[in-house]
Amino acid sequence: MMLAPNAPPTPMSEPLEDYLETIYLLVQEHGFARVKDIAKARGVKAATVSIALRKLSEAELVNYVRREYIGVTKKGEEAARRILTRHRLLTRFFEEVLGMSPHAAGEQACAMEHSLTDEAMDRMVRFFEFLGTCPSVVKAFGQCPAGARPGDEHPCGVSSPECARCSLNPQEASMSIASLKPGQSAIVTQITATGALRQRLLDMGILPETAVDVERSGPGGHPLWIRCQGARLALRRAEASNILVRRAS
Amino acid sequence: MMLAPNAPPTPMSEPLEDYLETIYLLVQEHGFARVKDIAKARGVKAATVSIALRKLSEAELVNYVRREYIGVTKKGEEAARRILTRHRLLTRFFEEVLGMSPHAAGEQACAMEHSLTDEAMDRMVRFFEFLGTCPSVVKAFGQCPAGARPGDEHPCGVSSPECARCSLNPQEASMSIASLKPGQSAIVTQITATGALRQRLLDMGILPETAVDVERSGPGGHPLWIRCQGARLALRRAEASNILVRRAS
C-alpha cells in the first residue's frame, strides 16, 4: 500500500508547537495572522513571537518574509492539525467523559496535547468509538451522584436496548464516507483503518463525532475531496472506505 | 473544620518535580538516594543533579548537606506524594481503562503528571470510583473487538447484575476505614469527602483500589495511623470516616 511515508515529524519544542497551532487557528479564523495577535493569544511579548517566527520559518513550517504575510506551509499545516486534533480529543475527554467545563477542559488539554503519544491517542479514539456506540456508559457515569454510597439507589444498570450500535440498521450504520455524494455531510462514527493509515487519518483530524462534508467525489480511482474541521483533505478511495459515518441529522 | 491550611504549594518546575519524585522513590526503595542513582534514573549527568539538589534544598524540599545523606523533608514528601499520586492515577487510566502496556502507560503518565489539575484529578478519581463499582463497563470496552463494525456481534450489552455496587451487601460495602482494627488491611473503594479535604486525601495517595493497612487505631479522638503506598499517614477520625474500603480478599 503506497502511502505518504508518514515523515517522522522533526521533534519540535512545546512553545514552537504552540506558536504554530496559534498561527493556524488565527489564519483559519480571521484569514490572516499578525505578530501582535499571536503574541496576545499566547500571552507573550511581540519580540518573542518575532524570534519564534524566524525559527518556524527556518523549519519550513510557516511561510513568512519579514514584515509580510504570515502563512502556514503544507508541512506546517500537517503539524498544526496533528496537535490540534490531540487538543480536540483531550478536550472532549475532559468535557464529555469527565464532565469538566469547556474552559477547564480546554486548559487541561492545552497542557497535555504535546505529550500524547500516538498509541495513547489511538486507544483514546477507540474508547470514543466505543462510547459513541454505547453511550449509556457515559450517561450512567454522569447520572451516578458524586457522593453516592454503595447500596444507594442509582442508575448504573444500563441495558443493551440503549446501545446504538446493537439497535442500528447495519446497512445504515456501516456506511463509509466513500459512498457519500458531493454536497452531502456526515458525522464520523469510526475509523476502521489500522496502523500507519489509521494514525495518518487521526492526525488529519478525523475523529469520531467529527463533521465531514464531501466536496468532490470522482468515481473509480479519483480522490475524494472532503472538508473536515475547516481544512480540505484529499483521500483515496482505499483510505476513505476505512472511515465510517452516519448521515448528519 | 480545622485543617492543615493546604499550603498552596510553591510552584515548582517540571524538572525539579521529577527530581523530587525520583529521590522519594529511591529512598523508599533502597533506603537512600545517591547522586549517581538519581542521575541514572533521570537520564542526566551527575553534575546536573548536584545543581538540582541545591535548589531543592533551598526550597526546603530535601534535607541535604554536601556530600552527605540525601533525605526528603516533610514538605518535600507531601509534594512528592502529590506528583506520585497523579502518576499512579494516570498510569491506571492508560493501563486499565485504555489497555496500554504498563511501560507505555507509565511513560505517558510521566509526561502528563505535572499538568493534571486538581479538578481533573478529582473527576478522574470519581470516574474510577464509578468504574470500580460498575466494572462491566471497562470489561465491555476491553472485549469490544478493536476493528468491530456496527452490526457485528459483540458484548456491549452489560447487565446490572454484574454491577458490584448494586449487588453488594450495603453493610459490608460502605465500611469506613475508621471501623478497621489495628493490623487489618483493606482496599479503598471510594473517597466520599468533598472540597479541600477530598483533595488532601487524594494528594496523600488515597485513591480507589489502593491498599491501606491500619497500624494504630485509638478510640475516640485519637488519630488513626495507616500505611498507604509505603508511607505512614495520620488521619483524624472525621477524615477517616470519609474513606470507604472493602476488606482485602
Next chain:
DNA sequence: CATCATCGTTAGAGAAGACTAACAAATTTT
C-alpha cells in the same frame, strides 16, 4: 506632506536546564 501612533524587529540581558572538563573527596584495591 509632515507628524504620530502602531506594529514589528533587533540588540542585549537574564533565568533555567543541560553539558563537558577539571578537580576534590571518599572508598576500595593492591
Next chain:
DNA sequence: AAAATTTGTTAGTCTTCTCTAACGATGATG
C-alpha cells in the same frame, strides 16, 4: 599505607525561551 577507582562538586559553556529598550517601517491623520 599508597594507588586506583568511584563519586560528587565546581566552573564555564551552550541552548531555549523569555523580557525590556531602542529603533525602523508602515500607515493614518491633521
